[in-house]
Amino acid sequence: MTNRFLSLLGLAQRAGKLAGGEDKVLQAIQKGKAHLVIVASDASPNTAKKFTDKCTYYKIQLCREYDRVTLGQATGRTERVVIAVTDKGFADAMMSSVKPK
DSSP states (O other): OOOHHHHHHHHHHHTTOEEESHHHHHHHHHTTOOSEEEEOTTSOHHHHHHHHHHHHHHTOEEEOOSOHHHHHHHHTSSOOSEEEEOOHHHHHHHHHHSOOO
């Protein structure tokens, strides 16, 4: 895994600084614990809209660069559709490694 974003995602997973799954991510967003939300690029339109709207409302950074299999591999799971990064340092480092479009 040569991508810095995915490497940091794996480190955050091992450090216990991620919330995974729709319910846990929604809770992290609503409690103000999420600093970055990652939604898989191949997530369903409803899921993508739900988290895009939540992130816009709560002013949280959103990343939609990677598919569910890539996110799963980075975190040691089979697949991941939605992930929240609960540590500001990891979130900032991840977003600085993503190239702006």
